[in-house]
Amino acid sequence: AAPPDAAAAANGPLQPAAGNAAAAAGGGPALLEGAAGSMVLEGWSRLAAQELGLGSAMHSQVPRSATALPVLEACMRSALPQPSDSDWNRPKPRHPILGPASYPKGQPDVISAPGLFRKMDPEALFFAFYYQPDTYQQYLAAQELKRQSWRYHKHHNAWFQRYAEPSVTSEEYEQGTYVYFDYHVMHDDLQSGWCYRRKENFTFRYDALEDELPVQSV
Numbered sequence: 001a002a003p004p005d006a007a008a009a010a011n012g013p014l015q016p017a018a019g020n021a022a023a024a025a026g027g028g029p030a031l032l033e034g035a036a037g038s039m040v041l042e043g044w045s046r047l048a049a050q051e052l053g054l055g056s057a058m059h060s061q062v063p064r065s066a067t068a069l070p071v072l073e074a075c076m077r078s079a080l081p082q083p084s085d086s087d088w089n090r091p092k093p094r095h096p097i098l099g100p101a102s103y104p105k106g107q108p109d110v111i112s113a114p115g116l117f118r119k120m121d122p123e124a125l126f127f128a129f130y131y132q133p134d135t136y137q138q139y140l141a142a143q144e145l146k147r148q149s150w151r152y153h154k155h156h157n158a159w160f161q162r163y164a165e166p167s168v169t170s171e172e173y174e175q176g177t178y179v180y181f182d183y184h185v186m187h188d189d190l191q192s193g194w195c196y197r198r199k200e201n202f203t204f205r206y207d208a209l210e211d212e213l214p215v216q217s218v
Helices: 018-026 034-051 056-061 064-078 114-118 122-131 136-147
Strands: 151-153 158-162 173-182 195-205
Touching: 114 136, 122 136, 122 173, 136 151, 158 195
Parallel strands: none
Antiparallel strands: 151 158, 158 173, 173 195
């Protein structure tokens, strides 16, 4: 029998606390009142003076409205995504250290062994497929999923499996009830994913079927 459908997430979006409602509505000045706020704005002024190329003695002459924007822009530039953020194959440690000689310097060979993937449950295979893109591990995961009668739908980017024999078949498509794996961890409507779902009266067109990877027997 196919796994049951997953329940939707019960938690709603986070709401601001009551004490911060006025500050949120007014743009935040209430958070910068008092001595602590003066120290924050003083720091903004000094940073903005450096950003604008002014001397340290002139930072007090920069209006506060002109100090905040350069600081925010400088923070934004330092936090922009980098191409290396999506580099899965060559992870770069943030704080590299020299470890002992006994500590492994790379992935163990078993990670690339087809026999290991034959022992994994489907959810582990789905994780390897979706979160190790363009790797040999993704290839092995896809091969094992196909061996377990899962089929990849290229348009939906999802894996489907027949729940029952199709009610309608033709040369171009088949129609029936299928189980598919929802690979989204969280949807835009806060509905949780990463679960099995059932789709009834679904038309699976054969031109959307990935059929390039051969299925190998054990």
